[in-house]
Each structure stands twice: as C-alpha cells, then as structure tokens.
Amino acid sequence: MSQTSDALEMPAPVETDSAVSVRNVSKNYGTVEALRDLSLEFPRGQLTSLLGPSGCGKTTLLKIIAGLLEPTSGEIEIEGKRVTGPGPDRAFVFQDFALLPWASVIRNVAFGLELRGVAKSEREAIAEKYINDVGLSGFEKAYPHELSGGMRQRVGLARALSVDAQVLLLDEPFSAVDEQNRRKFQEDMLELVRNENKTFIFVTHSIEEAVYVSDQIAILLPRPSRVSEIIRPTSFRGTDVENIRRSPEYLDIVDQIWASLRNYVE
Amino acid sequence: MILFGRRLPAMSSLLLWALLWEIVGQTGWTFFIPPLSEVLVTLFNVIGTPAFLKAMYETAYAFISGVFFAVVIGIPVGILIGKSRLLDELILPWVNIFLSAPLTALVPVLMVLFGFGMKSIIITTTLFAIWIIILNSRAGVKQINRSLVEMARSFGASPLDAFFKVYFWAALPEILGGVRIGVIRAVKGVIIGQLLISIVGFGALFELYSNNFMMSHFWAVLIVLFALAFTLSEFLAYLERRVSYYAASR
Numbered sequence: 001m002s003q004t005s006d007a008l009e010m011p012a013p014v015e016t017d018s019a020v021s022v023r024n025v026s027k028n029y030g031t032v033e034a035l036r037d038l039s040l041e042f043p044r045g046q047l048t049s050l051l052g053p054s055g056c057g058k059t060t061l062l063k064i065i066a067g068l069l070e071p072t073s074g075e076i077e078i079e080g081k082r083v084t085g086p087g088p089d090r091a092f093v094f095q096d097f098a099l100l101p102w103a104s105v106i107r108n109v110a111f112g113l114e115l116r117g118v119a120k121s122e123r124e125a126i127a128e129k130y131i132n133d134v135g136l137s138g139f140e141k142a143y144p145h146e147l148s149g150g151m152r153q154r155v156g157l158a159r160a161l162s163v164d165a166q167v168l169l170l171d172e173p174f175s176a177v178d179e180q181n182r183r184k185f186q187e188d189m190l191e192l193v194r195n196e197n198k199t200f201i202f203v204t205h206s207i208e209e210a211v212y213v214s215d216q217i218a219i220l221l222p223r224p225s226r227v228s229e230i231i232r233p234t235s236f237r238g239t240d241v242e243n244i245r246r247s248p249e250y251l252d253i254v255d256q257i258w259a260s261l262r263n264y265v266e
Numbered sequence: 267m268i269l270f271g272r273r274l275p276a277m278s279s280l281l282l283w284a285l286l287w288e289i290v291g292q293t294g295w296t297f298f299i300p301p302l303s304e305v306l307v308t309l310f311n312v313i314g315t316p317a318f319l320k321a322m323y324e325t326a327y328a329f330i331s332g333v334f335f336a337v338v339i340g341i342p343v344g345i346l347i348g349k350s351r352l353l354d355e356l357i358l359p360w361v362n363i364f365l366s367a368p369l370t371a372l373v374p375v376l377m378v379l380f381g382f383g384m385k386s387i388i389i390t391t392t393l394f395a396i397w398i399i400i401l402n403s404r405a406g407v408k409q410i411n412r413s414l415v416e417m418a419r420s421f422g423a424s425p426l427d428a429f430f431k432v433y434f435w436a437a438l439p440e441i442l443g444g445v446r447i448g449v450i451r452a453v454k455g456v457i458i459g460q461l462l463i464s465i466v467g468f469g470a471l472f473e474l475y476s477n478n479f480m481m482s483h484f485w486a487v488l489i490v491l492f493a494l495a496f497t498l499s500e501f502l503a504y505l506e507r508r509v510s511y512y513a514a515s516r
Contacts, residue, residue, distance in 0.1 A: 066420050068419060068420055091420070100432070101512035102438075112422075115431075116422060143512075
C-alpha cells in the first residue's frame, strides 16, 4: 500500500508496472468535497475494481480518469501521459449502455471508429469481429430496443473493445442487467482480462462481483472520498471460474470488505 | 369507433357534418352557407382556372419559402440554445414572447421594413412558424440522455460530429413535432400575409370572393387550403411516428 505515497517521489514507479496513475486528485462541487487527495495506481493488464458505498465518488473518479470531468486539483497519467480530456487510449462502458437507439447493432459497435474517421468497410469488419466475440453474431442488423438489457450491454462492451484502447473504463456495467446475465458477464470479464492485454478499471457496488473479477480491489470510503484499503486476491486467480466462489480466500475477502463497509451503509 | 357492431373508418364523423352542411345550405337559411354540393361543383370548376393556379402558385411559393427558412434557422437555433446556457438566457425570453405575441399586429411593421411584396409575406410566414420549431428543438436537445452526450465525448466526437450524429437524431422526435405545429401555423401566416400585405394568392381570392358575396367560391378555396394543410400535417405526423420507436428509449 506504500506504492501510492512512493509514487510522489519516484516519477517512474519501478516495482509496479502501472498503466494508469491517479495522483493527489481532489474534486469539489461547490463546497462539497467529493474526492480528497486521492492517489491510486492501476497495474497494466489487470482489472482493478473501485468499490465503496453509494456516494463515495467512485463514478466521479472513473469519469475524471476518462477525461469527462476535470479534477479540482491533482493529475491523472495514462502510460506516462497526462490526461487533459477524453482520448483514444481509453474507452468507456456505460451503466445505462448509452447506445444510439436509431442505429443498428453494427453501427453502434462501429460508432467509436466512425468518429475516428475509419472507412465504413474497415470499421464494419472490425465491429463484426467484436460482435462475434461478445456472442451477438446474427444481431448485426437489430436495433437496441429489440435487445434485452444483457445484450445491449454486450453491444456497449463490443463498442469499447473495437476502438482498441489500452484502458477500459466500466461504470457499473452489469447493474442494469439481470442476475443470470450478470454471472455470465462476470465469467466473460475474467476471460477478457486474460486474453486482451488491456487495463480494466471497474466500478461496482457489489462486493461479490468485485472480489470475483478483480486482480486488485480499491475500497473507497465516502465524505470525502479516499482510498481506505487495497486488496489483492491471490490464490483463486487462475483457478477455474466455477471454483472461485468456493475458495476460502474469496469468502474471507468478501467478509473482510463487508466488515469495513457495513458502518457506512445507511 | 364502433357503431352497431361495425368499425367506422377514421374521420367518418366528417360525413355527418357534411350532411348537416348540405341540409342547412338547402334550406337557404343564410347566403353565407351555400349547400356543400354547390361548393363542390364550384370547386371543380374553379380548380383548373388560370386565376386559381396563379393563386395556388403564389401561395405555395410564399409558404414553402417561409417554412424553409423557419426550419433551416429554427432547428439549429433551438439546438444551440438547448446546448448553451448563455445563448439560452439571451434568446429564450424572446422566443417565448414571439410565440405568444399576436404576430398579426406586427405585420404592418414588417411592411414598413420590407415593403409590400413577396419578401414581407415570406417573412410573415417564417415568423408564424419559427418560434415553436425553436422551442421544440430546444426541448428535444434538453432531454437527451446525459450518458449519450458523454458517450460521444468519450469516443472523441468533434462538436460537429456530436451535433449531426448524436444531438440531431436524439432530438428528432421533438423537432418533427415542432415542425408539424410550425407548418400549421405557417398556413395561418401565409394567408394573413397575403390578406394584409399585398393582395395576392389565396388571400386575394378570399378577398375577391367575400367582397362579391361569392360564398360557394369562398368555401371552395377554403376547402382546398384545409386539405393541403391537413395532408402536410398528416405527412409530418407519419414521419414523427417513423422515429417514435426510439423516442422512449433515448
């Protein structure tokens, strides 16, 4: 946990290879402090969850990393480059999917590439591949309102993957999806993190979900938000997806997190 | 509506009113209401005459130009004030004033400013239509889902791309609603313009027929005008329904 404070003195952190660094970020809305002096490192190629009670500023932090919000002070670095706004090195997956309702699945998936000026045939070929990857082949011509919530979020995920950003930002991506679909998503996430060499930052309010999918869990406590704990599960990473929920370490971590969060639940 | 176990076609109530019109006309109660059958006969006699075609052309020209400017100016202005707080504060009060103001009273001012010709008529038409188009476009942009805006930004949309690929389409159901009401108001605008500014087009026909007590001619032109406005408004309502499938899920 000392890595966060060490990062200040050492411009290039040696011991952890981090893709995203959050340094001393504060965010105020008028007189309300949403985030205070928050520092956090996100290791490359891993999934880090931001977990905390509602109103702890986890989505605010994610949007600051995305460049959608401006921090009041402090800075974000992605691969050593300072964030000044949204950029092609990051892709966002939205809680409410944020699909264009007037566009077909394939246009939605290719929309990020369309905005970058990629030619139609090329971007549709790329979109096709990711539609296939998320298990939606056959639905290319369908419209979002014809799909279930789970399928819509698969479109959102495919759109984020198709722009080939180094960092994927997911804002409670499965909270508007039903339980069975959510479980399938969580399994798919693990595979995605393993196969795609990307850095995932994952906001969730579900303790089980965070422990299940994360390489690193940052517990945020509210008013104003700061990192209270960083947990790195070790033993059950790399075991079969079916065995994770039975692993003693998984159960211990879930209990431990609940113990520290329970005081903050109204 | 279902009557005696049979489904009546849409607007069959019009038949009832047409019948009433015919009966009142036949009684000769007032010269102002000739029988509908007489009006229809006059309609078919009048519709091919050069005078009628000229009036139709003049009215259509002023109407189409007026609506064109109202749409081309109104939609972007509405979207802009919907997106910019500053422009909204500056322009919205005027939009609301002009929307509810008796625009007919402004027509003499327009005549002083722009003369007695077609130009003033077109501007009158535009003024009748534009405010509701601005207001509806603004409302359409205001209700765009925040995350759609953030999505466009986070995937690197330029302001122009965001405007044409996201905001416009997301606001389209409201925009079309505004254009439909605007078009109906433009019909009023063009006739008032033609009556007050220079006596041309359908306005001239109304003037001519009513001054000479040619009531069946008067009603015939009114029916034509109503039919045109109705067709146009139904066409726009059809476009509105085409996009309404996504209106609820933006």
